[in-house]
Amino acid sequence: MAEWMPLVLFVTVGLVLLLGYPVALSLGGTALLMALIGEWFGLFDHAFLEALPNRLYGIMTNETLIAVPLFVFMGVMLERSRVAEKLLDTMAMLFGPLRGGLGISVTLVGMLLAASTGIVGATVVTMGLLSLPTMLKRNYSPSLAAGTICASGTLGQIIPPSIVLVLLGDVLSSAYQQAQLDMGIWSPKTVSVGDLFIGALIPGLLLVAAYIAYLIAIAIIRPNWVPAIPAAERLHGGSGLWLQVVQVLLPPLLLIVAVLGSILYGLATPTEAAGVGAVGAMLLAAFQRQLNPGTLREVVRQTAMVTSMVFLIFIGAAIFSLVFRGFHGDDLVTGFLTGLPGGTVSAVALVMLVMFLLGFILDFIEITFVVVPIVGPVLLTMGLDPVWLGVMIAINLQTSFLTPPFGFSLFYLRGVAPPQLDTVQIYQGVAPFIAIQLLMLGALALFPELATWLPHAVYQD
Structure with a gap:
């Protein structure tokens, strides 16, 4: 019976989540209830739960996590400064003469917003409100536009x-620290957020290039799906258009350089860079004449709500993780993954497959806080590069926003899409992009240097 308790705990939490209860309370509450039952029958090692106060104190005093509210504040402030609206208008005029130009514009603006805000919901809703009606009006394929x-x-x-x-x-x-303890070694080296930022740059840009290549291929194969904007409806080119491009692109690019550049050149930690980004977002909003007490109050309120949600889930996941280890679930996972035929390759493939499937029903935050602490130490003891593993997991988790039926991006777009756009068309439209992300995941698995080369080059310099 004892060896089945970790599986019972995991399945029970999954069922409670599917019933619609809040994630953080489901994780923590179900885990504590199962720990009580396990203690009653003598199946639970309560020594693990005694570490809970120190674990929670460590979460609340973790300086790295200060970057979360700062980056959220930066993203919400930029969303209120109408940066996306001006970027979309300008990029549409720039690429309008091309078939698929609107789609390319949306992709590039998504990239710029990703590098300056990082908030998926705000980006999808903003682009859905601004771009989707225009794309449908220009006779774009509804599924492709979505x-x-x-x-x-x-x-x-x-x-x-x-x-x-x-x-x-x-x-x-x-x-990583747990993996070192399991291997009987100790090192002060950890996996920093800056390492992951640098390692994700090349795969992220390649993913953008793959999206654009797909749109270009559609423009060649199905030109009627992605018509160009008629010349009569476009602004005239020349110096006026390019001046507008510079004026619109320069502020967010300066902010991106300030945040990422300070990390790449070692001038600031990710947490300090997040502070720079938050101040820069306020200055940008002031430059756009969008900064006022009402806006600041709303931005702070939204930041507090998102941050509270993240940290509450983090606390619930910490309780779940300790209870899971109290049932010796970590030994069960270690024995299973290390005993797979094919060794490390099979273990990584299985973990990635499980995360991909969980993305159909769970959000990336739950997967990050519940699954990664369980499988991470096991995979890292197999000698995997932690930066490569982190980027692989990040790209895999990205698909959780696109995979039906519970992909959050699909919900965001459905909420702002016109009635004539069916939910089925949204599902059909994201399918090729899910395939592109899976191909990117495969390329990263075959060529780990895509994620590891740049961090090594930066630190060697």
Whole structure:
């Protein structure tokens, strides 16, 4: 009976989540209830739960996690400064003469917003409100238009500064230290958020390039799906258009350089860079004449709500993790993964498959806080590069925003889409982009240097 308790705990939490109860309370409450039952029957090692106060204190005093509210504040402030609206208008005029130009514009704006905000919901909703009606009016394929907006909005999951990379950095750092203890060694080295930011740059940009290549291929194969904007409806080119491009692009690019550049050149930690980004977002909003007491009050309120949600889930996941270990679930997972035929390759493939399937029903935060602490130490003891593993997980988690039926990007777009766009068309539109992300995941598995080369090059310099 004892060996089945970890599986019973995991299945019970999954069922409670599917019933619609809050994630944080489901994780913590179900775990504590199962621990009580296990203690009653003598199946639970309560020594693990005695570590809970120290674990919770460590979460609340973790300086790395200060980056979460700062990056959320930056993203919400930029969303209120109408940066996305001006970027979409300008990029549409720039690429309008091309078939598929609107789609390429949406993808590039999604990339820029990802590098300056990192908030998927705000990006998808903004682009859905601004771009989707225009794309449908220009006779774009409804499914392609919906898929492009949803996929571009999720780029904030992989292109830094990304909140998921901040959370993954903290979780993987703990997993890395646990792996070292399991191997009987100790080292002060950890997996920093900056490592993941640098490692995710090349895969993120390649993903953007793959999205654009897909749109170009559609323009060649199905030109009627992605018509160009008629010349009579476009602004005239020349110096006026290029001046507008510079004026619109320069402020967010300066903010991106300030945040990422300070990390790449070692001038600031990710947490300090998040502070720079928050101040820069306020200055940008002031430059756009969108900064006022009402806006600041609303931005602070939304930041507090998102941050509270993340930390409450983090606390619930910490309780779940300790109870899982109290039932010796970590030994069960270790024995299973290390005993697979094919060794490390099979273990990584299975974990990635499980995370992909969980993405159909769970959000990336739950997967990060529940699954990664369980499988991370086991995979890292197999000798995997922690930065490569983190980027692999981040790209995999990105698909959780696109996979039906519970992909959050699909919900965001459905909420702002016109009635004539069916939910089935949204599902059809995201399918090719899910395939592209899986191909990117395969390429990263075959060529780990895509994630590891840049961090090594930066630190060698």
